[in-house]
Amino acid sequence: MEIKHVLVVKFKESVSEEQIEDCIKQYGKLVDLIPSIKAFKWGKEIGMLNLNQGFTHVFESTFESVEDVIGFATNPHHTNYSSVLMPLVEKFVLLDFQPAKV
């Protein structure tokens, strides 16, 4: 089983590129701290279709079960990280889903 935990973010205008880079780096470090994260990828909106509603960054982590996502959400390493990230964020969407083919 594979569960994707996808966070889509718009940072506040006051947030610098350095702060965003640091957020990405710190998220990546969670992979070492929380073994239930099986993979982590991030991406920045390329900005060609302009249908991103202001959202610019995607953070995608992969888990093996719903329980592992709940464990991640409540893990102190993650809640500490969230308390640093969230004040920098103007809006976000967080989705958990099991990817399927048609």
Add this chain to the structure above:
Amino acid sequence: MEIKHVLVVKFKESVSEEQIEDCIKQYGKLVDLIPSIKAFKWGKEIGMLNLNQGFTHVFESTFESVEDVIGFATNPHHTNYSSVLMPLVEKFVLLDFQPAKV
């Protein structure tokens, strides 16, 4: 090179499960009609963390270049599909990004 084209959707309340299933199936058919789509996956929000801001479905297609995404966006098979999908959608976010590891 890999470009992810991710559509996050909230369907209108009037839209039935059957209509949503049909949207997923029709998106899947685009893979056969548009060879530049290298992969297609979809997922439904599991709904455990309740931070999805009403969005419920993710449609993720994979391309090999920005040009291929632009070709897809303007392909008549895709624009026909969009004209069926979009009237069913209350809100959406569309992001194109190159997935990266930390």
